[in-house]
Amino acid sequence: MAIIQTAIKRKEMLLITAVALGTLLNPLNTTMISVALARLQEDFHLTFADVSWLISTYYLISAIGQPLMGKWSDLFGRKKVFILGLLLVTLSSSLAPLSPTFGWLIGFRIIQALGSSALFPSGMGMIRSQITSNQAKALGIISIFSSTSAAFGPSLGGLLLHYGDWPLIFLCNFPFIIASFVLAWKLFPKDPKMVGRAAEMDWWGVALFSSAIFMWLLFFLALADGLSLWKLIVSVGLTFWLYRYELGQSKPFINVAFLRKNMNVTRIYAQFILTNIAFYSIMFGIPSYLQSVQGMDPQKTGLVMLSIAGFSVLVTPLVGRWIDLSGSRPPLIAGTALVAVGSLLLMLIQDNASAVTIFLVLCVLGIANGFNNLSMQTALYDFVTKEETGIASGLFMTSRFIGTILSSSLLAALFGKNITTSHLHSMAWTCAGLGVLMFALTMRMPSRSVQKAIQ
Known part of the structure; x- marks a missing residue:
């Protein structure tokens, strides 16, 4: 019996590994490119506002692709969608280094975003169906693994640029793709007979959601040139239309009824x-600033950015123990406060600042990231049932990409024409303000004792 249980646990760990190696491709590729932006500007003769479309389109497709591919995996089979996602990432990673123009590069990044977006929802669904014990823990591992890989992106990207050029950022995906493909092919069970049809998709919901996200992206990117009233009106109108339409659907693309019913989850x-x-x-602003203003090469930039990733990983086990003892709220209070403090410490960075000073300031933000990542993941699962895990995880990742879209818009507004220390300080004040808002939302979160009383 013990041998059988050991074999089952080993198979479950390999299955989690297959999903983890696949799901890290999306966040890793969102941030690896950050160190290459300055190089791409030189290669294709672009401004930062131009090159920011490489970020924005990736986020836009990911925000739409995550819930879309999640629905497809439920309808057509999780293994099929997961393998399809890996094949699309393979295609884009092979062709992107050969891009003759910036437009072609954006096109291949769009394919990459769509393919990598298939991996998280289908992988999460596979874990939910195959792992029955400690399911929430397995789902949490995948989510945390995904978030941590994003923090390591700039450091890995810096090393790749030092030893090669920006095409290596795409080619380095192949070890992860191959390992994930082999494990998924062997370990994922065969999909059941097709349980759905494409006609069952809420295509109007997909169209409204895509249009709303695209219009908000255009609105925020245009802020550098002033407030566009018509874009704001259209964005708000499409968002309200999406809300009203999805509320009346039995199988909505975005389950707004779930959000309205679970206000604690909505606040998360x-x-x-x-x-x-x-x-x-x-993660995107600092590398471009370090190379453009501080004159650092990509390798040194990557090493400095390692402060965020390194300290995120170092504090995660400690945060996990703290959460086990007192729940998600106390470490989340500390994490959100550190976002505000760390952002204000960016004001210490002046022209020709030492690498040590920048490294130490970013360490505070790395610690904040470690606190927030794990605490946000566990807080979400505190407020949803096991049956709601799938939809909650999908909307959680959609929230992530909405945030990333807004971040690229903010950077385009601040760094669009040129990058200076003054612009960095403006970003610091903005991020500090966001930290204060996050802190206020955390203070509204019920404590563990209140959660238990509600349950």
Whole structure:
């Protein structure tokens, strides 16, 4: 019996590994490119506002692709969608280094975003169906693994640029793709006979959601040139139309009824959006600033950015123990406060600042990221039932990409024409303000004792 249980646990760990290796491709590729932006500007003769479309389109497709591919995996089979996602990432990673123009590069990044977006929802669904014991823990591991890989992106990207050029950022995906493909092919059970049809998709919901996200993206990207009233009106109108339409659907693309019923979960999503605006503004803004203003090469930039990833990983086990003892709220209070403090410490960075000073300031933001990542993941699962895990996880990732879209818009507004220390300080004040809002939302979160009383 013990041998059988050991074999089952080993198979479950390998299955989790297959999903983890696949799901890290999306967040890793969102941030690896950050160190290459300055190089791409030189290669294709672009401004930062131009090159920011490489970020924005990736986020836009990911925000739409996550829930879309989640629905497809439920309808057509999780293994099929997971393998399809890996094949699309393979295609894009092979062709992107050969891009003759910036437009072609954006096109291949769109394919990459769509393919990598298939991996998280289908992988989460596979874990839910195959792992019955400690399911929430397995789902949490995948989510945390996904978030941590984003923090390591700039450091890995810096090393790749040092030893090669920006095409290596795409080619380095192949070890992860191959390992994930082999494990998934062997371990994922065969999909049951097709249980749905494409006609069952809420295509109007998909169209409204895509249009609303696209219009908000255009609105925020245009803020650098002033407030566009008509874009704001259209964005708000499409959002309200989406809300009213999805409320009346039995199988909605975006389950707004779930959000309205679970206000604590909705607040967590709102906080996660704010968290990602701050995190990705720093992850993309700092590398470009270090290379453009401080004159650092990509390798040194990557090493400095390692402070965020390294300290995120270091504090995660400690945060896990704290959560086990007192729940998600206390460490989340500490994490959101550190976002505000760390952002204000960016004001210490002046022209020709030492690498040590920048490293130490970013360490504070790395600790904040470690606190917020794990605490946000566990807080979400505190307020949803096991049956709601799938939909909650999908909307959680959608919130992440809405935040990343807004971060690219913020950076385009601040760094669009040129990058200076003054612009960095403006970003710091904005992120500090976001930290205060996150702190306020955390204070409204019920404590563990209140949660137990509600349950």
